[in-house]
Amino acid sequence: MDRLRDRDTETLAEIAVEISPATTSRVIREDREWIALGAPDATVMEETWIDRPTAIAEIAGYRAAEPFLDDDAVRLAAARTNRMFLDRCPDCETELEQGVDMPCCGGYSGPGEEPAETLVCPACEVRLYTFEPA
């Protein structure tokens, strides 16, 4: 992750498209930087948007899994799971905080349902992982 952190988001977007099933990527700068992955004729609704810290963690996890796993899809899944073990932000190295995922429009989706716990970078305001109740 140290090496990826120094790259600009355009470079990360190029790497992300190489290791994912997507065929296109573009960088979006709004409140923060995103990498949008999609197919050439995909609409915005069909694109997958990944924020920069998540992209760094997933690319690093994917590369780390390379010697152990042959299947690309399995490696991507492993890279995703990898994010739950982070203790610092992959991008700015701020210590991550555990939070609780509060629905914005009130109430939980079902009675007795616990809100999901999350791992958040307070500096980037990015959620790195959501612990889903089993």
Ligand SMILES: [Zn+2]
């Ligand atoms: Zn951060």
